[in-house]
Amino acid sequence: MKRLLLASTSTVHGRPYLDYLKEEVLDHFTGRDRLFFIPFARPGGMSHDQYAALACGKFAEWGLKMEGLHRQTDLRQALAEADGVFTGGGNTFVLLKELYDSDLLGMLRQRVEEGMAYMGSSAGSNLAGMSVGTTNDMPIVHPSSFEALGAVPFNINPHYLDPDPNSTHMGETRETRIKEFHAFNSQGVLGLREGSWLRVQGNAVELCGPHTARWFTAGQEAIELAPGPLKLS
Amino acid sequence: MKRLLLASTSTVHGRPYLDYLKEEVLDHFTGRDRLFFIPFARPGGMSHDQYAALACGKFAEWGLKMEGLHRQTDLRQALAEADGVFTGGGNTFVLLKELYDSDLLGMLRQRVEEGMAYMGSSAGSNLAGMSVGTTNDMPIVHPSSFEALGAVPFNINPHYLDPDPNSTHMGETRETRIKEFHAFNSQGVLGLREGSWLRVQGNAVELCGPHTARWFTAGQEAIELAPGPLKLS
Numbered sequence: 498m499k500r501l502l503l504a505s506t507s508t509v510h511g512r513p514y515l516d517y518l519k520e521e522v523l524d525h526f527t528g529r530d531r532l533f534f535i536p537f538a539r540p541g542g543m544s545h546d547q548y549a550a551l552a553c554g555k556f557a558e559w560g561l562k563m564e565g566l567h568r569q570t571d572l573r574q575a576l577a578e579a580d581g582v583f584t585g586g587g588n589t590f591v592l593l594k595e596l597y598d599s600d601l602l603g604m605l606r607q608r609v610e611e612g613m614a615y616m617g618s619s620a621g622s623n624l625a626g627m628s629v630g631t632t633n634d635m636p637i638v639h640p641s642s643f644e645a646l647g648a649v650p651f652n653i654n655p656h657y658l659d660p661d662p663n664s665t666h667m668g669e670t671r672e673t674r675i676k677e678f679h680a681f682n683s684q685g686v687l688g689l690r691e692g693s694w695l696r697v698q699g700n701a702v703e704l705c706g707p708h709t710a711r712w713f714t715a716g717q718e719a720i721e722l723a724p725g726p727l728k729l730s
Numbered sequence: 731m732k733r734l735l736l737a738s739t740s741t742v743h744g745r746p747y748l749d750y751l752k753e754e755v756l757d758h759f760t761g762r763d764r765l766f767f768i769p770f771a772r773p774g775g776m777s778h779d780q781y782a783a784l785a786c787g788k789f790a791e792w793g794l795k796m797e798g799l800h801r802q803t804d805l806r807q808a809l810a811e812a813d814g815v816f817t818g819g820g821n822t823f824v825l826l827k828e829l830y831d832s833d834l835l836g837m838l839r840q841r842v843e844e845g846m847a848y849m850g851s852s853a854g855s856n857l858a859g860m861s862v863g864t865t866n867d868m869p870i871v872h873p874s875s876f877e878a879l880g881a882v883p884f885n886i887n888p889h890y891l892d893p894d895p896n897s898t899h900m901g902e903t904r905e906t907r908i909k910e911f912h913a914f915n916s917q918g919v920l921g922l923r924e925g926s927w928l929r930v931q932g933n934a935v936e937l938c939g940p941h942t943a944r945w946f947t948a949g950q951e952a953i954e955l956a957p958g959p960l961k962l963s
Binding site for chain 1: 742743775820863866889907913915924
């Protein structure tokens with residue numbers, strides 16, 4: 498049975514890295530032995546080692562042993578034997594390109610299907626959707642496809658932002674961009690506000706955290722979904 | 731000699747479509763007979779016909795005859811014979827994919843090199859840069875490459891936005907995103923604020939409009955450039 502923890506952001510304003518998710522992370526990963534961190538999204542262009550040190554250091558504070566996947570001798574084999582994976586945020590295109598180029602995406606998808614615990618934040622949550630077509634990131638590298646893990650049957654838009662009614666800026670709002678997405682794609686899109694996360698067990702999806710989420714489907718008005726079990730159809 | 735007019739946005743707050751650019755547009759295109767509009771960026775998912783009607787209607791108000799390129803019998807031939815092209819804004823990925831899929835990008839590049847007058851706004855200005863890697867748009871379709879016209883030897887970030895010092899949002903600022911771009915790409919990036927445009931004649935690039943522009947180069951602090959001739963190196 499699939500087991501996913503998908504956060505809109507790794508950090509909420511004014512609190513340390515991952516701090517607001519501590520209880521969830523412990524619940525998700527405690528008792529699972531071989532945990533790997535996927536640092537490929539490289540926020541701010543930081544190195545894999547730097548990023549893995551940050552995430553694995555935080556997990557270690559909480560008593561969880563996690564290693565950077567990039568340091569393993571055989572990355573596919575490490576994924577094949579993993580009990581849990583955390584994919585950190587950063588640039589979604591950089592993340593996806595690395596997973597395609599190193600032929601890891603299929604293996605990661607298989608392991609998620611088999612019930613390996615998966616956690617993502619930001620770009621790592623985007624990756625869990627059907628495609629990365631609703632990322633907010635700049636396309637700073639070119640992945641061979643935008644198809645993602647498809648661990649949930651919809652797309653995620655992390656860091657979802659409501660339109661600012663006072664803005665004079667003429668660039669598209671997030672809602673406009675997602676409507677454009679639906680001119681070319683059929684899957685639903687869940688706009689996940691910072692501080693929200695999803696718990697997925699099998700086909701059951703639960704919205705957690707203090708905020709409602711915004712649900713976009715092709716040709717329909719967007720609606721707000723309250724925290725709790727989601728009916729997405 | 732190359733002749734480009736590259737605007738950050740088609741519309742500034744509180745004014746009609748293209749209105750603030752009227753004098754520049756007339757200067758750029760008057761006396762040129764065969765003008766075509768490229769509607770492929772489809773803002774809001776609108777149809778090619780709808781978009782061409784909007785842009786060609788505005789040009790007609792100003793006494794300029796322009797037709798939608800998409801309606802021509804042979805699009806490559808039409809481009810080959812064009813005296814001027816205006817590429818409207820919308821979604822950069824949709825625009826670029828259509829140009830690749832219909833094998834028009836090379837022809838457009840050639841005509842720009844030959845001195846055909848080119849105008850772009852937003853996505854259409856992005857297209858004039860070396861790549862679309864600094865677009866703000868969502869990757870709602872997958873182009874086979876992010877390489878663009880390369881009509882200027884740098885990348886453009888249209889609708890450039892300064893960081894909001896009061897924001898509690900944890901998503902990356904525009905400046906952070908462009909710095910990430912430079913972890914993977916070497917060309918400079920010009921952040922063009924709404925209301926700014928570039929006039930390019932041959933290798934001379936002039937910043938026009940009321941704002942400074944922000945110039946990002948790999949490994950350097952970004953700098954502000956005043957309106958007037960730009961030295962970009």
